[in-house]
Amino acid sequence: MPHHDQYGSLPNRCNMSQNKCTQDYRSPSEKCRNHNPDQHSQTIGPDGPVLLQxxxxxxxxxxxxxxxxxxxxxxxxxxxxxxxxxxxxxxRPYTKASFLQRPGQVTYTFSRFSFAVSTKGTPDTSRNVRGFSTKFYTDSGVFDLLCNHIPVFLVRDAMKFPTAIKSLSPSASNNLPNPLAFWKFVAETPEAAHFVTLLYSDLGTLASFRCMRTYGVNTYVWENEKGVRRYVKYHWIPSCQECTLTRQEAAKLAGENPNIAGEELYNTLAGGETYQYELCVQFMNMDEACSLSFDPLDDTKVWDQEQFPLTRVGCLTLDRNVDNYQQQVEKAAFSPANLIDGIQLSADKMLQGRSFVYWDAQRRRIGPDFRDIPVNHEEKWSPDKMVSSGNGACISGTVMRSEIEKEDNFTQAGEHYLSLCQEARDHLVDNIASELYSAPEHIRNCVLSYLSAANQEYGARVQECMYWYQKQL
Ligand code: HEM
Known part of the structure; x- marks a missing residue:
């Protein structure tokens, strides 16, 4: 017996054939339906089981x-x-890198903005390290420059990277945010004091990539035609003034628009405008390293810009949106070891650890042919095309596992605290205290001892602010 559909009409097949009616009696759902037979599974009769074939x-x-x-x-x-x-x-006086030999030389690029400790649903305004990676498609191969928006890292040895990242990640037992794990890690890791002072300032919460300054963090090496090698640190300086958010503003925006930074990027480029960043470098002669109070290959340190001034190298203009997110953004495979002649890795322990793990990660997540994906531009790649770092350097010593000699964990954290205006210090103190106050006493005391070693006032103010939070309980 024919049944009526939800719009009250009879199945159109009978009407059309029997009455030769020209009017289309089909229900709206039937009119819109795709009648391609490939939309149906292959069955025995209309209600029969689906065939395995x-x-x-x-x-x-x-x-x-x-x-x-x-x-x-x-x-x-x-x-x-x-x-x-x-x-x-x-x-040319500093590097053989082919894309930096002539003024006005143009190189096509692809860049990816990212959030270091994130899931696909992490809000763009979350307290996070933001990444900025760029592929330079040069005539002598692909050069990748991976940068973060916090100029230092929280550990200086790759061996500690997995524990550091796990401490910033959701709890392994219930997948909920777990700030206590982070503060426990910080208590055990005095070299993290500088990173904490930066990440917990309002710099840790940004709403836009347009105004984001980023840094290579690790120390690289540039070599010129004469074989002279220098240490190099990278800086990307945006054409717009850096603008940060308070913790409260960031939380509000996280609810209102969790993709605010990505949307702004897409809409700006779609509207014909661009994002621009200037590439600057700091150089250090290799023999200067021993006269410094810190180790220039330690990624928990920045280099003083008066002593090692910024040299302006060129300008990056982002002007075209991607049109296939999966192929172009997800399958982009960046690595600090994608180098070209004239640019090398230094002996920075973190960078050495990074030198192989990215390709390993990409083999797993994209597959062994990840270099053949068009955005990676390395179709005819072979291992002998790779740049060797350190050829000609003379190194001798005892094999060991040890801390670096010049640790100096707190000086730069204190200097950064002092460089902040009063309001920025207030926010930093409050951002730390609002999480740290609920940690066990031994963790609180340990972290406070580091902040006080950086700057007495800094430690004392965080302590005072934690009392305030505890009294509210
Ligand atoms: C030993 C320390 C580190 C390890 C083991 C490590 C490991 C990784 C891994 C496995 C990925 C994902 C790669 C992929 O699947 O394509 C990644 C991405 C990234 N890392 Fe690191 N990392 C380390 C330190 C750093 C540091 C110090 C920086 C600072 C510049 C950094 C910047 C980035 C950026 C920007 C990305 C995103 C690349 C993209 O957009 O695809 N990493 N890292």
Whole structure:
């Protein structure tokens, strides 16, 4: 017996054939329906079981299940854009790097913005280290420059990286945020004091990539044609003034628009405007290293800009949105070891640890042919195309596992505290105290001892602010 659909009409097939009616009596849902037979599984009769031989069904489901890629282990949430880099001047006295030999030289690029400890749903305004990676498609190969928006890292040895990242990640037992794990890690890691002072200032919460300054963090080496090698630190300086958010503003925006930074990037480029950043470098002669009070290969330190002034290298303009997020952003495979002649790794322990793990991560998440993906531009790659770092250097010593000699964990944290205006100090103190007050006493005391070693006032103010939070309980 024919049944009525929810719109009260009879199935159109009978009407049309029997009465030769020209009017279309089909229900709205029937009119919109896709009548392609491939939209149906292959069955025995209309209600019968589905055949195992239905390869179209298998491929449809299996393609869906497999098209979601394995996520990056860190820097999971990200956005991308294409652009070009224009050199201001010849850097020939410092490096053989082919894309920096002539003023006005233009190199096409792809950049990815990211959030270091994130899931795909992490709000763009969360307290986080933001990443900014750029591929330079040069005529002598692909050079990757990976930068973070916090100029220092929280550990100086790659061996500690997994524990550091786990301490910033959701709890392994219930997947909920776990700030206590982070403060426990900080208590055991005095070298994190400088990083904490930066991340817990309002710099840790930004709403926009347009005004984001970023840093190479690790120390690299540039070599010129004469074989002269210098240490190098990278800086990207945005054309817009840096603008930070308070913790409260960041939390409000996280609810209102968790993708605010990505949306702004996309809409700006779609509207024909651009994002611009100037690449600057700091140089250090290798023999200067021993006269410093800190180790220039220690990524918990910055280099004083009066002693090691910024040299302007060129300008990056991001002007084109991606049109295939999966292929261009998710499958982009950045590595600090994607180097070209004239640019090398230094002996920075963190950088050495990073030198192989990125490709390992990419083999797993993209597959062994990750270099063949168009955005990676390395179709004819082979290991002998790689740049060797350190050729010609003479190194001798005892094999060991040890801390570096010049630790100096607190001086720069204190200097940074003093460089902040009163309001910025107030926010930093409050941001730390609002989390740390609920940690066990031995953790609180340990962290306070580091902050006080950085600056007496800094430690005392965090302590006082924690009392205030405790009294509210
Ligand atoms: C030993 C320390 C570190 C390890 C083991 C490590 C490991 C990783 C891994 C596995 C990825 C994901 C790679 C992928 O799946 O494509 C990644 C991404 C990234 N890392 Fe690191 N990392 C370390 C330190 C750093 C530091 C110091 C920086 C500072 C510049 C940094 C910046 C980045 C950026 C910007 C990305 C995102 C790349 C992209 O957009 O695809 N990492 N890191």
């Amino acid at each position: 239905d390869t179209i069904l298998h491929e449809t489901l299996d393609t869906f299940v497999h098209e979601k890629m394995i996520e990056r282990a860190v820097h999971t949430k990200g956005y991308g854009a294409f652009g070009c880099f224009t050199a201001y001047q010849s850097m």
